[in-house]
Amino acid sequence: MISPYVLLMVFIVCTIAGYFIIKTVPSLLHTPLMSGMNALSGVTVVGAITATGFSLLTGGFCSQLAGCLAIILATINVVGGFGVTDRMLKMFNKKNKEE
Numbered sequence: 001m002i003s004p005y006v007l008l009m010v011f012i013v014c015t016i017a018g019y020f021i022i023k024t025v026p027s028l029l030h031t032p033l034m035s036g037m038n039a040l041s042g043v044t045v046v047g048a049i050t051a052t053g054f055s056l057l058t059g060g061f062c063s064q065l066a067g068c069l070a071i072i073l074a075t076i077n078v079v080g081g082f083g084v085t086d087r088m089l090k091m092f093n094k095k096n097k098e099e
Contacts, residue, residue: 034088038081045074 025033052067 034081034085038078038085041074041078041081045071045078048074 048067048070052064052071055063055067
């Protein structure tokens, strides 16, 4: 079994590395990368549904509650992310609505 301290250190290192990677991305690439991350969040929803399904088979109320919360939060992330991406892409629409 992996120690909780090791998992915490991995989380901290990944958070710091992710911050520095995102910080160096030029603003021109933010919209395409955002769409890619929304697709990855869709995979997170599928993983959360799978984990929750397995917890229903094995029991454990806390696992079921955490799985349901993960499904809800990941779904909010996907819907909100695609909403923001759609809004950003509408800013680049060159057609004039007055025509």
